[in-house]
Amino acid sequence: MNISITIMIAFVIVCMYWAIKAGRGKNGNMEEWALGGRGMGAIITFFLLAGEFFTAFSLTGLVGLAYNSGIATLYIMTYISIGCVLGYFLLPKIRRYGKEHHLISQGDFFEKKYTSPFLGKLITIVGVVAIMPMIVMALKGLGLIVSVASFGAISSTTAIWIGSMIVVIYTLISGLHGSSRVALIKDVLTFGVLLFLGLYFPFHYHNGIGSMIKEVSEVKPQVLFFPDAGLSLVWFISSIVLMALGVYIWPHTFLSAFAAKSDKALRKNSILMPLYSLMQLFSCFVGFAAILTIPNLSGAESDLALIKLVFQTFDPWFVGLIGAAGLLASLVPCSVMLITIGSMITSNIYIPLKPNTSARKQMNIARSFAIVAAIISLYLSLHSSGALVLLQLLSYNFIIQLFPSLIFSLMKKNFVTKQGAISGIVIGLSIALFSAATGTTVATLFPNLPSFILDINNGIYMLIINAIVTVIVSLVTQKSTAESKSLKSEAI
Incomplete structure (x- = not known):
């Protein structure tokens, strides 16, 4: 020894x-x-x-x-x-x-x-x-x-x-x-x-x-x-x-x-x-x-x-x-x-x-x-396998999808619904998985865009889409929930 x-x-x-x-x-x-x-x-x-x-x-x-x-x-x-x-x-x-x-x-x-x-x-x-x-x-x-x-x-x-x-x-x-x-x-x-x-x-x-x-x-x-x-x-x-x-x-x-x-x-x-x-x-x-x-x-x-x-x-x-x-x-x-x-x-x-x-x-x-x-x-x-390497690359893009729902949840008046939070996270995860599995990025989809746009970390785009989906679904489901409650009260 x-x-x-x-x-x-x-x-x-x-x-x-x-x-x-x-x-x-x-x-x-x-x-x-x-x-x-x-x-x-x-x-x-x-x-x-x-x-x-x-x-x-x-x-x-x-x-x-x-x-x-x-x-x-x-x-x-x-x-x-x-x-x-x-x-x-x-x-x-x-x-x-x-x-x-x-x-x-x-x-x-x-x-x-x-x-x-x-x-x-x-x-x-x-x-x-x-x-x-x-x-x-x-x-x-x-x-x-x-x-x-x-x-x-x-x-x-x-x-x-x-x-x-x-x-x-x-x-x-x-x-x-x-x-x-x-x-x-x-x-x-x-x-x-x-x-x-x-x-x-x-x-x-x-x-x-x-x-x-x-x-x-x-x-x-x-x-x-x-x-x-x-x-x-x-x-x-x-x-x-x-x-x-x-x-x-x-x-x-x-x-x-x-x-x-x-x-x-x-x-x-x-x-x-x-x-x-x-x-x-x-x-x-x-x-x-x-x-x-x-x-x-x-x-x-x-x-x-x-x-x-x-x-x-x-x-x-x-x-x-x-x-x-x-x-x-x-x-x-x-x-x-x-x-x-x-x-x-x-x-x-x-x-x-x-x-x-x-x-x-x-x-x-x-x-x-x-x-x-x-x-x-x-x-x-x-x-080790190729799947492990893929998961390693996915780890951060997966976990960052929780950020919009976390920030909204800490607001004094959180307008985001559970449907909105789930939808945003699922969409973000799906895009991250698809991108990692196929190699699809903004650069491969739009190669003629200026380099300053192509060089932006693709995770930023995923996060923006996640946040947009979260907000839209929340607004729609909030309205549906309000209408449902209104109909119930009228029925009573």
Whole structure:
């Protein structure tokens, strides 16, 4: 056993112990297991939400994206910062409503707002379909990082098996209490590693950040500018807008909002998160350093740029820290998303069928669904297919379709009906699915339009159509409902 593996095992043992200890002595019910008893303070809430945004992708895919696409990578950091402005106002309202009505899941929220059990079930299905591919990709990232960081001593398949068992064990025992504690360790380690490497590599190899950027401009100037078409400035801005609107629409984000102890905790989170998102800037610096130090990486190789740089610069013990950071950065979001899936299916599908289920049994049923989701994710992570890639691409365009109905539901006088909300979501989902399956976009339908229109992120058009359908159907059904009530009163 090499020193790198020893360090990774040490971090896993510490995290497992702390996570399991966090769940001891807690009441055996769904609210405690899935929401931590709605008692998460500002610090824990911050690391819990940060754990959902900053995953192993910051160590692999983001560095590779900077290596290949350069400045366009900054859209990730930008949309999170803008999304936090929305979160400052949205999250407290979601938390208060959830606490007032004892809501557990995102499906509960929409069901209660629109008085529609069907809508609650629809939201649950959309949520599960959207986040399952994210769990799979997190497990695949875990396998890749651990395998490389162990110098090949642990295969990717073995790492995925071990990681899956670890996350299932502490998730079942401690629920959100355990996830939040591991998130704290993960974020401190990951941020520390990226901050150090993002500064060390430019100064060690290129005499500073300014010198490095200058060298990159000479060797690969295209990564420092937006192209005139494709990943253009228009694409950059429209993608930021779309992604910012969806930052807090995810089912596991609702879970974290419901779990927060107070509005103040959520507002503090929204204030601090943009500062924390600067971590991704250091990922970009690592990617730029790799352009000059290890050129000619292609395809999936570029995702390993950070680890390759660490290999040729540091001793194996430091490689172990990278492996531990990547491992924990995969486990935390997997844990929270498994809890989300288990609680959503239980609350919105199982309990309506068996409303007299005891509180403890509800929790155990949710745990069972979490295990099923983990098994399916494990299988898919080991047997990837084209369908999985399609689902991964669909995830964001699926979940963003909930945005119009969410915003309307938070209005003091919401004119949107349940028929309007359902119609808008279904139409948006249908367009997203058709576009992904056939490759149909505005550019393929109207190729002669100006490039500034063609480069707008297609998700924007889907969202606009969704909102229009929602409003029109709501106005029509409102009128029909009013006429129906009028006829009934006349008959009486």
